[in-house]
Every structure is written in structure tokens, then in C-alpha cells.
Amino acid sequence: MDSQVIVALALSLVGGLSTSLGALLVILSGAPSLKMLGLLQVILRCSNSLGFAAGLMLSISFFDLAHNAINSIGFLKGNLWFFAGIIFFAVVVTFIPEPQIAPASEGKRKKENGDEGGKDMMKKHRRQVFYSGIVTAIGISLHNLPEGMAVFLGSLKGLRVGLNLAFAIALHNIPEGVAVALPVYFATQSKWEAFKLATLSGFAEPLGVVVVAYLFPSSLNPEILEGLLGAVGGVMAFLTLHEMLPLAFDYAGQKQAVKAVFFGMAFMSASLYFLQISLPEDMSL
Template sequence: MESQVLVALALSLVGGLSTSLGALFVIINKAPNLNMLGLLQGFAAGLMLSISFLDLAHNALNSIGFLKGNLWFFAGVLFFALVVNFIPEPTVVPQSETDKNKKQHESEDEGSGKDMMKKHRRQVFFSGIITAVGISLHNFPEGMAVFLGSIKGLRVGLNLALAIALHNIPEGVAVALPVYFATNSKWQAFKLATLSGFAEPLGVVVVAYLFPSSLNPEILEGLLGSVGGVMAFLTLHEMLPLAFDYAGQKQAVKAVFVGMAFMSASLYFLEISLPEMTL
């Protein structure tokens, strides 16, 4: 069990630290390339859909039956729908909005608007903090999903960690962009984005010590089916709309199918390359 926790921690750290990559997009470039982020979201959505339907849900249906598998799957959908309802995930601020705000601040500077500008910067900084908290709360169940996948086998854990890592890069942008704009501090933007990603390994630690060391195989398959429901809802509710907004519908759909093909290939090659006991 300890080795499984360590593997899950390592995989969740990869996913969690991907928010740092998103922060780097912000602090290295003058403006994040939203088209590239959209394609990345579409690609990650394809990975998620393949994992959800062709791996997790498929295995649950085959292992515990059609009815039970569907009940577990939709329980996962309902769980994450409730999470999103109470904690809607923030999105990346469009660059045009940021530019408009900057011009407004410049005009305020020329007059007597310095106090207004300071107030607005505080508001933007506060929005960055709220964004970091919201994304942290979203990352927590993702860490739980990686742990449950790792219990099932290294292949499942690896695939989940890869898809979540790609999804977390735009999340890092969503945290870093308002913080950098408000504080003009690259370090503050990078630090807050990175800290928001650490909720993922925290989710691994919490669930590892809440769950018994040996789970009933039927319950494990059901939990993995519910993880598939969580991933499917996250993909269709949040990732695809962002991909459409940033990259355009046609390009985003192409990226989705490229992601699905990539994940299908990785599932095959991992299956034939990893020892059978770890799958």
C-alpha cells in the first residue's frame, strides 16, 4: 500500500506542478497564447474522454455489470456536478479585457484616478486569490482520482496523471494572470499558481488514509467507474467550452480527436510494455 501511495503522490505532483507551467506562460510572454491554450485544452479533452469511456467506464461495465457500472458512473457525474455548482471553475482572462483595463488605468493615472487604480488592482489581486482557492478545490478530487487509478494499476494512474497535467496548464494561467497584472510580481504569480496545484497530492494523502488498505474488487471497479463520470463531466462541462472559445470549434474538435488517438495508442503501448500485474 505504501508503494502505491508513493506512486500516486509522484503522479499527482506531475499533474499539480503543471499549474506552474501555466504560470510560466504568463510571466515569460507578454500575453499567453490563448489559441495554443485552446488547442491544449482540446487535446486534453480527447485524452479525458478516452480514459472516461474507453477505459474506466468500459472496465466497470464489464466487471460489475451494466446496471451497477452505470450507477457508479453517474454517481461520479452527480458528485462533480455538485462541486462545480458550488465552486465554479474560473477561466483565463481574455487579453483584450486586460489591455482595456490597462488603458483605463493609464487614463486614470493622467487625472486624479490613482486611488481608483490602486483599488482596482486590489480587486484584481483578490480575484486571483479566489481563483487559486477555486482551482485548489477542483484539484483535490483530481488527486483522489489519480490515487484510485494507481490502485487499479500503473497504466490507469499514468494516463489519468497525463490528462490532468495537460488540463492544469491553463488553470495555472487562470491563477497567474490576474495576480501578475495586480502585483507586477512574477514571483507572486508563479508562487500562487504553484500552490494551487499542491491540492492534488493533498487529495492523494487524504484519500490514502481514509480508504482501507485492501478494497473489495467490486467497490474498486465501481469507484473507478465513478472517476470516469467525474472526468467525463469535467471534460464536457469545462474543458470543451474553453477549447471552443480559445481555439475555435473546428480546430478544437480536431485537437480532441488527436488527443483520443494519442490516448488510445498510449493505452495499447502501455499494455504491451508494462508487466501484466501492474496493469
């Protein structure tokens, strides 16, 4: 059990610290300004990373986790666990605050209209943007906690499943790091504060590993494990369709996002195949 926890922690750190990579993209891009608030859109639009990551997550959810649960514990039980995961995360999402970042164009309009107290207005604007960064960090941390749990449960099943989950999570955590660091960097003018907050939001993932490692016994019933992995598939599917895919449509456009989704699904399907033939299905940690 100790080796499983260590490997799961290592895999979750890879995913969690990807938020730090997103923060580095921000702090290395130059001095923050109102114009810089458009950087997030530019990065996501150019890379299609959200659409690609959504394809990875959907492929894991349906072709790996839910599929294996249905094959192992039966169609009815597998689907019940899968939709239980969806319902669980749908309830969790209702308690996650939605960030409200004021667009750069709003600040430009106020400046053009000659509002008095320009410095005070800028200070107020920076406070609002900083608050949005804090709210975003809280929301992302709450998302990363169950993702860390998913990596641990996947690692219990085998290294193959844990690697797949860690890779997909790491990719979609990069734009999340940008989303946290950008408003904080603009508001505080501090590269360290932006990097620190983005990194801390990623550390919720290994925390999820620690929490779930002490919630479940070392001799977890195989049927329960398969059911929990099916529920993880439901969580991942809900997260993808409820949040990642709409954002991909907004930033990259519907056609480009759909292409990126299918490319991501194909890429993950290929990786599932190659990992399956290179690593034993029941490879223990």
C-alpha cells in the same frame, strides 16, 4: 499500501506541479501589463491544449475507466457508479466560485475616456484582478483535489491506469497554472507571488492522494475499487464537457477545438494500447 501511496503521490505531483510550468510561461514572458492579460487567450488559442486535453480525458473516461467498470461489475452497476460520479461532481461544482477577470479592453476604455484618479483606478483594477486570481486558485485547487484522488484510485488498479490519469491531468493543468499566475503577476508585480500561488493550487492534487489513502482500507474490495474508478470516469467526463470543452471552443474556435479533441482521443487511445502491451494489466505497485 505504503508503496502505492508513494507512487500515487509521485504521479499526482507530476500533474499538480504542471501548474508551476504554466506559471513559468507567464513570468518569463515579460513585465505584466493590461495587454498581458490577453496572454492566456493567446497561449490557449495557439496550442489548442484545452481541446487536446479534453480528448485525453474523454478517452480515459469512456474507453478505460467506465469500460473496465462495466466489464468487471456489470452493465447496470458500472453505469450507476459512472453517473454517481457525474452527479457528485455536478454538486461539487455548484460550490466552486467562478472567476471574473476584467478584460483588458475595459481598462483601455476607462483610460481613453479620461477618468479622473487614474492611479486610484489602476490600484482598484489591480485589486480586482488580484481577487480574480485568488478565486481562480481556489477553484482550481478544489478541482485538483478529486483529481489527486482519481490518480490514487487508478494507481490501486495498476500503474498503467495511474500513468494515464497523471499524463492527462498534467497536460490540462498547464493552462490552469497560467490562469492563476497571470492575474496575480499583473496585480502584484511579483513573479514569486504568481509562481507561489499557482504552485500551491497544484499541491491540492497530492493532498487528494493523502486524503483518499486514509479514507479507504488497504484491502479494498475489488468490486468497490472498480466502481470507484467508474465514478472517477464520470467525474472526468463531467469536468471535460462542463468546463474544458466550452473553454476550448471559446479560445480555439469550435472547428479547431473539435479537431484537437479527436486528436487527443486518438493519442490517448494509442497510449492506452502501447501501455497495455508493455505493462501487465494487473501490474502491482
